[in-house]
Amino acid sequence: MAVGDVSMPQMHVVKGVRIGSAEAYVRYPNRRDLVVFEFAQGTQVAGVFTQNAFCAAPVHISKLHLSQTNPRYLVINTGNANAGTGPTGLKNAKDTCAEFAKIAGVNENEVLPFSTGVIGEQLPMERLIAGLKPAFESLEDDVWPQAASGIMTTDTLPKGASEQFEIDGVVYTMTGISKGAGMIRPNMATMLSFVATDAPIARELVQKLLKTTVEQSFNRITIDGDTSTNDSCIFAATGQAGGAEITSKEDARYSVVLDVLTRVMKRLAQLIVRDGEGATKFITVSVEGGANTQECCDIAYSIAHSPLVKTAFFASDPNWGRILAAIGYAGVQDLNVDKIQVWLDDVQICKDGGAAADYTEEAGAKVMNQSEITIRVDLGRGSAKDTVYTCDLSYDYVKINADYRS
Structure with a gap:
């Protein structure tokens, strides 16, 4: 669907x-x-x-x-x-x-x-x-x-x-x-x-x-x-x-x-x-505040490719630690995590590298239940920005690809 x-x-x-x-x-x-x-x-x-x-x-x-x-x-x-x-x-x-x-x-x-x-x-x-x-x-x-x-x-x-x-x-x-x-x-x-x-x-x-x-x-x-x-x-x-x-x-x-x-x-x-195979969520990953476009893309794709992030979105589970992990292993050099801010739509989940003081699980879950969601990341190290589009990873993705040749 x-x-x-x-x-x-x-x-x-x-x-x-x-x-x-x-x-x-x-x-x-x-x-x-x-x-x-x-x-x-x-x-x-x-x-x-x-x-x-x-x-x-x-x-x-x-x-x-x-x-x-x-x-x-x-x-x-x-x-x-x-x-x-x-x-x-x-x-x-x-x-x-x-x-x-x-x-x-x-x-x-x-x-x-x-x-x-x-x-x-x-x-x-x-x-x-x-x-x-x-x-x-x-x-x-x-x-x-x-x-x-x-x-x-x-x-x-x-x-x-x-x-x-x-x-x-x-x-x-x-x-x-x-x-x-x-x-x-x-x-x-x-x-x-x-x-x-x-x-x-x-x-x-x-x-x-x-x-x-x-x-x-x-x-x-x-x-x-x-x-x-x-x-x-x-x-x-x-x-x-x-x-x-x-x-x-x-x-x-x-x-x-x-x-x-x-x-x-x-x-x-x-x-x-x-129309991604088995998709139930359309996800926009927007990264700003980068030193250059390439590192914005590297982080955006790291988030968008993560099976753990994608399955969390399928489950509508605001397990935002998975997003931070994907940012951290994207390979961006000299990344100062203490400057990083992350939002799910307008709900800030990470402030200055840690949990936002006013964040609640209820607010995160409300966003995650939407069919269209934006992850916004501010790296706090420059003016570059870029955006990647992806979807969640569902049971049907596995079924479709397992049965593709049959």
Whole structure:
């Protein structure tokens, strides 16, 4: 059961983007598990990918193709990650691109492959290839919600975000989808996200916009601390809504696009946490007063990754000593614990490194019973701050992952 507002908004059409899907039976019958995106000629495409050294075959191929040209098509399958599959897996990813390129009438490197699902199994290529033509023939511009459903694995709900914004009298759209619920940790995770706008943006700025917004969204979430083999995030700017191309960060329009993309990316990332496998609590970990951003992140992730902290939140148990322990083992050098303050929402639980004099177990328990909670930490050693989003760790997380391959 997802936490909080996880509703699918109105998914506005992005001019220059069409999406198709098919039932390819990659793993499960009677569900759409093959999704394709088509971008108009001239679309500028950027991507960021997992930093896991064991990255999947489609990640290798997508990075290669992106370095060679501006892709026109994305091919995404769920149910099978095509990771840990060796030379055969690489060949299967290449063959997927080659077969789809024939259908679409483009070069092989104009197709990017993406996979998500079980690691270590070869793709059922006969079924996957058979699904390519039906997916291509179903291309439409107003099926973003169906695409969000088509890329799900253990997700309980499709995830989407969409905004329209106006610049110099022209109305533009920013729409995106994501998937992910487990094996989620920064440096991307077992998540896929595809976001597009019809604003005209130069390719180098498309890449900068993506990297900037991913850093404050998908690279600020964690569910279980596991960095996946397949995570990928694509941002495409079709330019089909008109207007002069944005070619400089100094262009006033750049900051407008950045703000919109940041909101869309954060929404998509937070939806993954809200739908974390077995999650019952959405937790914001905010660390301020750091000497630099890195130590704020180190402490935030130390808290967010701690199984003891996460299980305490699942139990609604204000065992705040676990939070202090996670702060202490985060590896921050010369940390003066006597200056540390900690709050659960507005309830101060730790003051100057010890129990706050007016703290009561009743007040802590009241916050812990909420479905959305903020842990705020002030290190008292500088002006840096950062925020990480996570969830609790429940019985269902173990059940879901124990039964994942069955």
